[in-house]
Amino acid sequence: QQQVKQSPQSLIVQKGGISIINCAYENTAFDYFPWYQQFPGKGPALLIAIRPDVSEKKEGRFTISFNKSAKQFSLHIMDSQPGDSATYFCAARGGNFNKFYFGSGTKLNVKP
């Protein structure tokens, strides 16, 4: 059973547009929600993260919106650039030992 569900699987956005990726979870014990960016052949790199006591967090062009009652969170990339083209993973921390559960990923392609 997948603990974190992510959509869409792929996304094409024009340069300057807004990219939106959504995730949903079931386990209310999850207490930390990071987003990772991964380029081909590289490991995931932490992009931005949020805790459930906050509804929104913004860092530069990247914003996480968090809806605790709906158990959903999303990543918004403003003014999307071709350099943002990568695969994005949401994750949630839960259980013992700081274990992360990852979504299945969204491949973003930003067209010039």
Place this chain on the structure above:
Amino acid sequence: DTGVSQNPRHKITKRGQNVTFRCDPISEHNRLYWYRQTLGQGPEFLTYFQNEAQLEKSRLLSDRFSAERPKGSFSTLEIQRTEQGDSAMYLCASSNSGGPTYEQYFGPGTRLTVT
């Protein structure tokens, strides 16, 4: 560069052979994780070390897999009698239990191909 490093970056092996991967975490990090990532999927947790103690293992970690972290520094992941289904990217991550957040920092991964 003081990030997480992994070696080798790529490994091609024949079915039935044993392979060993190494992970060097960020030096002050006492927590170390191994994940497996197959094509088109997110990383899946395999095992976790706090210092030298292996505290959790996923059901994905069959008895052909073994991981160690001697002296609480680097870690090795060994796969015995490899199968084609073991082909994947093996990722290592580290974090610091003394830090204010739960951030995990990933290495570049070791891509295993079993022929």
